[in-house]
Amino acid sequence: MPEPLIRTNYEVMFFDTDAGGVVHNLAYLRIIEVARTRLGAELGLPVKEMAERGEFSVVLRTEVDYRQPARLGDHLVVESWLEKVERLRFWLGFRILRPGDTSLLVTCRQRMANMKIPENRPLRPPVNWRAQFPDAFSKEGAPSSHE
Amino acid sequence: MPEPLIRTNYEVMFFDTDAGGVVHNLAYLRIIEVARTRLGAELGLPVKEMAERGEFSVVLRTEVDYRQPARLGDHLVVESWLEKVERLRFWLGFRILRPGDTSLLVTCRQRMANMKIPENRPLRPPVNWRAQFPDAFSKEGAPSSHE
Amino acid sequence: MPEPLIRTNYEVMFFDTDAGGVVHNLAYLRIIEVARTRLGAELGLPVKEMAERGEFSVVLRTEVDYRQPARLGDHLVVESWLEKVERLRFWLGFRILRPGDTSLLVTCRQRMANMKIPENRPLRPPVNWRAQFPDAFSKEGAPSSHE
Amino acid sequence: MPEPLIRTNYEVMFFDTDAGGVVHNLAYLRIIEVARTRLGAELGLPVKEMAERGEFSVVLRTEVDYRQPARLGDHLVVESWLEKVERLRFWLGFRILRPGDTSLLVTCRQRMANMKIPENRPLRPPVNWRAQFPDAFSKEGAPSSHE
Numbered sequence: 001m002p003e004p005l006i007r008t009n010y011e012v013m014f015f016d017t018d019a020g021g022v023v024h025n026l027a028y029l030r031i032i033e034v035a036r037t038r039l040g041a042e043l044g045l046p047v048k049e050m051a052e053r054g055e056f057s058v059v060l061r062t063e064v065d066y067r068q069p070a071r072l073g074d075h076l077v078v079e080s081w082l083e084k085v086e087r088l089r090f091w092l093g094f095r096i097l098r099p100g101d102t103s104l105l106v107t108c109r110q111r112m113a114n115m116k117i118p119e120n121r122p123l124r125p126p127v128n129w130r131a132q133f134p135d136a137f138s139k140e141g142a143p144s145s146h147e
Numbered sequence: 148m149p150e151p152l153i154r155t156n157y158e159v160m161f162f163d164t165d166a167g168g169v170v171h172n173l174a175y176l177r178i179i180e181v182a183r184t185r186l187g188a189e190l191g192l193p194v195k196e197m198a199e200r201g202e203f204s205v206v207l208r209t210e211v212d213y214r215q216p217a218r219l220g221d222h223l224v225v226e227s228w229l230e231k232v233e234r235l236r237f238w239l240g241f242r243i244l245r246p247g248d249t250s251l252l253v254t255c256r257q258r259m260a261n262m263k264i265p266e267n268r269p270l271r272p273p274v275n276w277r278a279q280f281p282d283a284f285s286k287e288g289a290p291s292s293h294e
Numbered sequence: 295m296p297e298p299l300i301r302t303n304y305e306v307m308f309f310d311t312d313a314g315g316v317v318h319n320l321a322y323l324r325i326i327e328v329a330r331t332r333l334g335a336e337l338g339l340p341v342k343e344m345a346e347r348g349e350f351s352v353v354l355r356t357e358v359d360y361r362q363p364a365r366l367g368d369h370l371v372v373e374s375w376l377e378k379v380e381r382l383r384f385w386l387g388f389r390i391l392r393p394g395d396t397s398l399l400v401t402c403r404q405r406m407a408n409m410k411i412p413e414n415r416p417l418r419p420p421v422n423w424r425a426q427f428p429d430a431f432s433k434e435g436a437p438s439s440h441e
Numbered sequence: 442m443p444e445p446l447i448r449t450n451y452e453v454m455f456f457d458t459d460a461g462g463v464v465h466n467l468a469y470l471r472i473i474e475v476a477r478t479r480l481g482a483e484l485g486l487p488v489k490e491m492a493e494r495g496e497f498s499v500v501l502r503t504e505v506d507y508r509q510p511a512r513l514g515d516h517l518v519v520e521s522w523l524e525k526v527e528r529l530r531f532w533l534g535f536r537i538l539r540p541g542d543t544s545l546l547v548t549c550r551q552r553m554a555n556m557k558i559p560e561n562r563p564l565r566p567p568v569n570w571r572a573q574f575p576d577a578f579s580k581e582g583a584p585s586s587h588e
Contacts, residue, residue, distance in 0.1 A: 013478055014488060015173055015471060017166035019219045019345065020411065024162050025353045026327065029320055030456060037454055047455060048514025051313065059319045061359045066352070072166045073489025117314065160331055161341060162324060166492065167558065172500045173474065176467055180309055194308060195367025198460065205507070206466040212502045220342025264461065309465050313458035313513045320456055366460045 002093055002135075004079030006042050008035045012074045022069035028106045029064065032094050035078040036110070039092060043082060044126045045114065054117050060089065061111040068105045074098055076105070085129055085136045088122040089113045149240055149282075151226030153189050155182045159221045169216035175253045176211065179241050182225040183257070186239060190229060191273045192261065201264050207236065208258040215252045221245055223252070232276055232283045235269040236260045296387055296429075298373030300336050302329045306368045316363035322400045323358065326388050329372040330404070333386060337376060338420045339408065348411050354383065355405040362399045368392055370399070379423055379430045382416040383407045443534055443576075445520030447483050449476045453515045463510035469547045470505065473535050476519040477551070480533060484523060485567045486555065495558050501530065502552040509546045515539055517546070526570055526577045529563040530554045 016027035037047055045057050070076055076096055083093040089111055096106040114123040130137055163174035184194055192204050217223055223243055230240040236258055243253040261270040277284055310321035331341055339351050364370055370390055377387040383405055390400040408417040424431055457468035478488055486498050511517055517537055524534040530552055537547040555564040571578055 011478075013475060014165045014167065015171050015474055018161045019164035019166070019168050020161065020350050021166050025356070026162055026320065026323055029323065033320065033456055034454060037452075046514075051513055056314050059360055061357070062319070063355070063357050065355045072492055073487070158331075160328060162327055167497050172503070173467065173470055176470065177309060180307060180467065184305075184307055193367075198366055203461050208504070208506045209466070210502070210504050213500055219345055220340075308459045308461065309467055311460035312455045313460070313462050314455065315460050318456050 002081050002083060004095075005081045006035070006039055006079075008038050008078045008080070010034070010076045010078060012070050012072055012076065014072065016070075017072050022071055023074075025064075025066060028066070028070075028096060029062070029108075031076070031078060031096065032064075032106075032108055032110075035080045035094055036092060039080040039082075044128065050114075055123065056115050056117055058113050058115050059110050060113055062108065063110075064106060064108040066106055068098075068103045070096070070098060070105050075100070082129070082133050082136045083109060085125050085133070088124065090125050090136070149228050149230060151242075152228045153182070153186055153226075155185050155225045155227070157181070157223045157225060159217050159219055159223065161219060163217075164219050169218055170221075172211075172213060175213070175217075175243060176209070176255075178223070178225060178243065179211075179253075179255055179257075182227045182241055183239060186227040186229075191275065197261075202270065203262050203264055205260050205262050206257050207260055209255065210257075211253060211255040213253055215245075215250045217243070217245060217252050222247070229276070229280050229283045230256060232272050232280070235271065237272050237283070296375050296377060298389075299375045300329070300333055300373075302332050302372045302374070304328070304370045304372060306364055306366055306370065308366060310364075311366050316365055317368075319358075319360060322360070322364075322390060323356070323402075325370070325372060325390065326358075326400075326402055326404075329374045329388055330386060333374040333376075338422070344408075349417065350409050350411055352407050352409050353404050354407055356402065357404075358400060358402040360400055362392075362397045364390070364392060364399050369394070376423070376427050376430045377403060379419050379427070382418065384419050384430070443522050443524060445536075446522045447476070447480055447520075449479055449519045449521070451475070451517045451519060453511050453513055453517065455513065457511075458513050463512055464515075466505075466507055469507070469511075469537060470503070470549075472517070472519060472537065473505075473547075473549055473551075476521045476535055477533060480521040480523075485569065491555075496564065497556050497558055499554050499556050500551050501554055503549065504551075505547060505549040507547055509539075509544045511537070511539060511546050516541070523570070523574050523577045524550060526566050526574070529565065531566050531577070 010031050012023055016023045018024040040057055077099055079095050081093050083091040092110050092112060094108040097104055116123055157178050159170055163170045165171040187204055224246055226242050228240050230238040239257050239259060241255040244251055263270055304325050306317055310317045312318040334351055371393055373389050375387050377385040386404050386406060388402040391398055410417055451472050453464055457464045459465040481498055518540055520536050522534050524532040533551050533553060535549040538545055557564055
């Protein structure tokens with residue numbers, strides 16, 4: 001599995017759970033949104049400064065696998081990384097863990113583009129990524145499955 | 148209790164519930180947001196057309212009382228009305244019922260202002276409200292409690 | 295593209311949108327949750343009755359492609375269908391359209407299992423699906439891409 | 442204004458904002474939910490341990506005043522405290538600040554009860570509160586307004 005670039009912590013709240021007694025599938029994706037915002041800042045894509053320039057990191061595709069459920073009060077860790085860079089798009093990877101029992105709960109990847117709005121024009125990924133994240137450029141074809 | 152101007156229906160989804168087995172307190176307020184959007188259209192405040200003019204109906208205050216819990220799959224009715232009109236502000240009222248057993252689940256009122264953005268200038272309520280909703284103008288002081 | 299089994303309507307609310315001026319990626323998935331609940335009822339999987347028996351339709355995997363953005367006040371249609379049935383799992387398909395301009399906004403599929411909780415035992419899909427939805431049984435391998 | 446018992450931090454995410462360019466009124470209440478969970482732990486009411494005993498801190502009433510809007514990327518602070526203790530109920534207080542400009546954005550108070558479920562029996566507040574928070578016991582009648 002890829003080495004994460006950042007780790008973020010999350011404590012499961014009542015509003016994350018549902019009447020089935022576990023965390024609702026949508027809640028994991030909201031938790032991942034927070035991780036992605038932090039990852040973006042680390043990658044040179046800070047949302048506030050970008051928005052002031054009319055630039056937005058847009059989600060094109062999400063793939064998410066729900067493996068084990070989290071429960072109320074669990075302390076989770078989200079690991080996040082840059083997985084693969086294409087000419088005008090890039091993939092981010094995420095996994096949600098419960099450190100206490102080393103469970104892998106959720107894996108996710110998202111295909112992104114940086115867009116100039118309102119022109120709706122795609123922006124090239126930051127040039128310094130090639131030097132900083134060479135592994136994300138060497139891969140051929142679609143990113144490998146998380147399986 | 149005031150006569151509602153509109154009624155909207157809602158079926159409780161898994162994502163509305165929490166691990167306590169009942170609807171989460173935030174979910175009722177999202178249900179009320181939908182009802183308020185429909186009520187606004189009925190009152191001459193359609194959100195899309197207003198937003199195109201840079202006008203927004205802004206919530207200044209919410210008071211909500213949680214009386215009985217709703218559960219997964221319940222079919223709820225939200226009743227909504229214009230409660231009181233002030234010079235630059237107005238109060239809307241809401242109650243959530245479960246018709247099957249006539250339970251009153253939630254009562255809520257919200258103080259609103261129509262604002263011109265980005266000037267941040269309050270707009271007078273629509274002039275035709277006085278003829279259409281005379282009861283909302285006759286009241287003195289704060290709106291009466293829902294108790 | 296597959297023929298939908300049901301169509302559900304949705305009007306975009308303020309809380310669905312974000313500061314980029316379009317519907318947030320998570321909001322489409324909440325809209326799809328509502329469609330899936332209705333689709334489940336049509337397929338013989340009503341959430342309330344199932345939950346009373348300790349049975350839950352669980353999302354194992356979501357794939358979602360965001361193609362065109364929806365905006366405040368848009369009237370959307372969600373089309374939903376049973377895509378493919380495996381021995382203990384099944385795939386549901388969804389697409390979100392804006393009928394006014396025939397835009398295809400979002401496509402999504404979800405791999406599901408019906409589970410008996412707390413035993414955590416997978417349940418076979420309903421036996422009558424084979425007669426009702428023969429197309430969902432004839433497919434080999436993974437479901438075809440939405441591309 | 443009352444002295445807060447705890448302070449929690451929050452960075453505004455895209456999903457907190459709406460097409461009006463500011464944080465949506467519901468998002469502040471979700472932010473307050475997180476603060477209340479932390480405040481509960483501090484007050485001897487940890488949600489996970491309580492839920493395992495069939496005990497839940499239930500919101501009976503929320504009053505919230507929206508004073509100034511927060512925006513994408515803002516770093517907010519939520520201050521939280523125990524405001525007033527009644528025989529079987531208690532009030533919590535919250536305010537949301539943006540430290541950079543000392544703006545008071547939102548004030549909120551919530552009337553709570555600790556309930557034993559499924560018996561639906563109210564529980565007395567923790568006995569040690571009287572010694573720890575004498576100010577919350579000395580007040581007569583309803584809590585004073587935040588104005």
